[in-house]
Amino acid sequence: MFDPAPLPIVLREYVDRDISLETATARALASNKSAAISVTPSEFGWRIRPSQFIGVTEANGQQFVIQPKIPMENALIILGASAKNIEWSRDTFDYQQTTSLLAAMVMVFRRGLDFALARGLRHDYRAEQDRLQSIRGRIDIAEVVRRPGSAIPIPCRFDEYTTDNRLNRLLLAGISRSLRVPGVPREDKVRLRHHLASFEGVGEHDLRDRWSLQWTPTRLDRHYEAAVRPADLIVHGDSVADRVGSSRGTTFLVDMNKAVENFITERITHHLHGRLDVFPQAKTSLDIEGRKTIYPDLVFKKGGQVAFVADIKYKDVRDIADASSDDLYQLNTYALTYGLKRAALITCPSHPGPDIAGPITLTKTGIELHVIQIDLSGAPSQIEESFAKAADLIEKLSLPEAPAVRLLSA
Helix, strand or coil, X not given: CCCCCCCCEEEECCCCEEECCCHHHHHHHXXXXXXXXXXXXXXXXXXXXXXXEEEEEEECCEEEEEECCCCHHHHHHHCCCCCCCCCCCCCCCCCCCCCCHHHHHHHHHHHHHHHXXXXXXXXXXXXXXXXXXXXXXXXXXXXXXXXXXXXXXXXXXXXXXXXXXXXXXXXXXXXXXXXXXXXXXXXXXXXXXXXXXXXXXXXXXCCCCCHHHCCCCCCCCXXXXXXXXXXXXXXXXXXXEEECCCCCEEEEEEEHHHHHHHHHHHHHHHHCCCCCEEEECCCEECCCCCCCEECCCEEEEECCEEEEEEEEECCCCCCHHHCCHHHHHXXXXXXXXXXXXXXXXXXXXXXXXXXXXXXXXXXXXXXXXXXXXXXXXXXXXXXXXXXXXXXHHHHHHXXXXXXXXXCCCC
């Protein structure tokens, strides 16, 4: 008779929780560098504090589920699943019942796969070379010269119309991994097994190939986006591992700092289209000799000239008084390097509201530092409204003679 597996311990991003744990489990959790969870002794056992990573991890046989500090549906949007082809209402599935982000991603993936495969599996032409009993394509003359002798089989070069392409390999890997994820509803697994039959002849996905990160869908394969984006996260994530033995442990961790930075960059760029040109992670030299390089999160240009700079911080910073000195020093350096009068931190506070403190002007440099808030906790329409306001504030602050007024949050 087997002992039942312990129930998962649910944590929340950046929130302390005191838990009674075996010492071996606490040590294993603390040593998990990919999860970056703080573990310290406390009056009630161990004080656990997750950082920016959300998802599922395991230590000494104990599973930990780290939920995002924002609603689950908003986290899924941020993680890159296509909002065009997926219903993001709570009716799609019960987000609150889905404690595991990985299980939620599988449910989103399954719906995207339904949409993508409604037109059938994608085929591509692939160049092949083989010896055949009859001519196909064209005879490989070079091979005939290199290996003269029997006329049959005939060396040929031809194009194979096949389903074995990198897109289908990624989707197949997504299905295979999804079927091993605990907590996924039975109906979703049944649908995934149904789709699995369509992938006969599709090869194995190369885990080293993250092609989907740079993938721009065309008109012909745009309907695959709703499946490709979550498939990449399920297969790769930021840290994914399976331990097979008497039991299986699943790890699926996503760095929300990176995910939020990418999401904010994309939406700000969208809202500033035609007003300011946005350059993410723009490389510039800090010194005349060019030995030190800096990469501000967002550089804004007007007419080819740098007009404003901003740094994205996925932190609970509501106004400039909450910002850390390190963040302000960094922002000041960016503004000085570009010869700007103003710069801003773009932050994601838990309870957005008016910027009570207002901007500050640094004593030595005279540079004005602002905080622009993005509300990621509301409905999708409210998030977009927050981005629209943020874009308007950035455009105002980028003007050469912008008045030094106290700005409300985005």
